Amino acid sequence: MKEATPRTIYLKDYSPPDFLINETVLRFELGDETTRVVSHLRIRRSATADTAAPLVLDGENLALVSVALGGKPLPAEAYLVDDKSLTLPNVPDAFELTVETCLRPQDNTRLEGLYRSSGNFCTQCEAEGFRRITYYLDRPDVLSVFTTTVVADAAKYPVLLSNGNPAASGLLEDGQHYATWHDPYPKPSYLFALVAGDLACHRDEYVTASGRRVDLRIYVEAHNADKCAHAMASVKKSMQWDEERFGLEYDLDIYMIVAVDDFNMGAMENKGLNVFNSRFVLARPDTATDDDYEHIEGVIAHEYFHNWTGNRVTCRDWFQLSLKEGLTVFRDQSFTAEMTSGTVKRIGDVRRLRTHQFAEDAGPMAHPVRPAAYMEINNFYTVTVYEKGAEVVRMYETLLGRDGFRRGMDLYFKRHDGQAVTTDDFLAAMTDANGADLEQFRRWYDQAGTRGWRSRTSGSRKQDATRCVCASPAHRRPDSR
Ligand code: PHE
Ligand code: ZN
Numbered sequence: 001m002k003e004a005t006p007r008t009i010y011l012k013d014y015s016p017p018d019f020l021i022n023e024t025v026l027r028f029e030l031g032d033e034t035t036r037v038v039s040h041l042r043i044r045r046s047a048t049a050d051t052a053a054p055l056v057l058d059g060e061n062l063a064l065v066s067v068a069l070g071g072k073p074l075p076a077e078a079y080l081v082d083d084k085s086l087t088l089p090n091v092p093d094a095f096e097l098t099v100e101t102c103l104r105p106q107d108n109t110r111l112e113g114l115y116r117s118s119g120n121f122c123t124q125c126e127a128e129g130f131r132r133i134t135y136y137l138d139r140p141d142v143l144s145v146f147t148t149t150v151v152a153d154a155a156k157y158p159v160l161l162s163n164g165n166p167a168a169s170g171l172l173e174d175g176q177h178y179a180t181w182h183d184p185y186p187k188p189s190y191l192f193a194l195v196a197g198d199l200a201c202h203r204d205e206y207v208t209a210s211g212r213r214v215d216l217r218i219y220v221e222a223h224n225a226d227k228c229a230h231a232m233a234s235v236k237k238s239m240q241w242d243e244e245r246f247g248l249e250y251d252l253d254i255y256m257i258v259a260v261d262d263f264n265m266g267a268m269e270n271k272g273l274n275v276f277n278s279r280f281v282l283a284r285p286d287t288a289t290d291d292d293y294e295h296i297e298g299v300i301a302h303e304y305f306h307n308w309t310g311n312r313v314t315c316r317d318w319f320q321l322s323l324k325e326g327l328t329v330f331r332d333q334s335f336t337a338e339m340t341s342g343t344v345k346r347i348g349d350v351r352r353l354r355t356h357q358f359a360e361d362a363g364p365m366a367h368p369v370r371p372a373a374y375m376e377i378n379n380f381y382t383v384t385v386y387e388k389g390a391e392v393v394r395m396y397e398t399l400l401g402r403d404g405f406r407r408g409m410d411l412y413f414k415r416h417d418g419q420a421v422t423t424d425d426f427l428a429a430m431t432d433a434n435g436a437d438l439e440q441f442r443r444w445y446d447q448a449g450t451r452g453w454r455s456r457t458s459g460s461r462k463q464d465a466t467r468c469v470c471a472s473p474a475h476r477r478p479d480s481r
Helices: 222-227 229-246 290-305 318-339 342-361 383-416 423-434 440-446 452-458
Strands: 019-029 035-045 055-058 063-069 085-088 094-103 113-117 120-124 144-153 159-162 165-171 176-187 194-197 200-207 213-220 254-260 273-277
Touching: 063 085, 120 254, 120 273, 144 159, 144 194, 159 176, 200 222, 200 229, 213 222, 213 229, 229 254, 229 290, 229 318, 254 290, 273 290, 290 318, 318 342, 318 383, 318 423, 342 383, 383 423, 383 440, 423 440
Parallel strands: 019 144, 213 254, 254 273
Antiparallel strands: 019 035, 035 094, 055 085, 063 094, 113 120, 120 194, 144 176, 159 194, 165 176, 200 213
């Protein structure tokens, strides 16, 4: 099928959403042929929006079954559907909308939205995959409280998971069963996740600094059940480190990791339910090297650290991707430096930066840490956004000192917990917490290149002949290692 010509999206065109979604209640009926999704949304018009603004929900590749407003089914003339959206021209200022769609996850080979991997159901929503599950305001600055019920065959799919805490479960007729999950923390749709399948569970627990018990679970295919111990130890170390170094505690009753074989990236920080490419979870002494062990620990830490830098405080728009990725890479680098040798870790990171990021920055793909325009956001999960972004965060720490950096982080969370913000907000927190003048520093976000105009005009540059050591970044496509 021919896709429409992509449009360029500009940072300068950002405008806040016209509608907000207070509550999202989802019901998935997973089937081998079709999967039915019923989405019940409590929507209100934003205070700043035009009272005549239509409601435009994102949606791609969906079969729309029905739409109801305030419980009343809408006739087809009352809305507009095209291949990218569902539009309701006339809606009140506050209302409940029910949308039913049908999916065929078994045919989904893009690994975005709901798909199947080794016979199990699994989702991937960052950056814009949720719109392939249901019609929604699929943008990171729309935060909603999600309650998700998953219904499936009890024999084929004994494990039913979603974000948040378990709320209810039980048997239904015809061999079906269900589980309901409630996530009390408002989140954007890109952090949504669902997993259903026949999976083995490796369990443990962690008691947080304030004494709360957290249930820890790693779900894998049964034949991998003996390869989870290192990943589990890494989760506990990460939780403890974030408490000690940044005063950040885990916030749900349960933290789950699922390892799947089909996954586009390294791993994904969905709230309370991280999904990993299985190669970044599974390790056993007789089949994994020391590097593999360190790498797994780093990726586990990265995804765990996102719970605060990415999930509790998220991005206003995708131009701000480095707000969560640069900061979280810096945090996982700092963690690994303390768990292993700080010097060796730094040498590895700098080598990788020089080999990959400098090359990207010197070529046709050069872009700033905060790009000003994009056509396809999926092409911006780059070494510049991640690793150069982490170097920019590291410079705050260098300039402000470890204590000054911590004061900035504390203020950032105090101001922005539960919000979708920008790299300017991060800079403002660092500035205000320290009475520093970081006006010049702003340029690091907007200017591409590693060494100013000279490197681009002089032409010749001595190439680094060092071995490529692609260690930890969680984003790196696994086949590029
Ligand atoms: N957000 C993930 C991470 O860096 C990377 C990712 C992006 C995974 C997009 C899947 C899709 O931790
Ligand atoms: Zn990340």
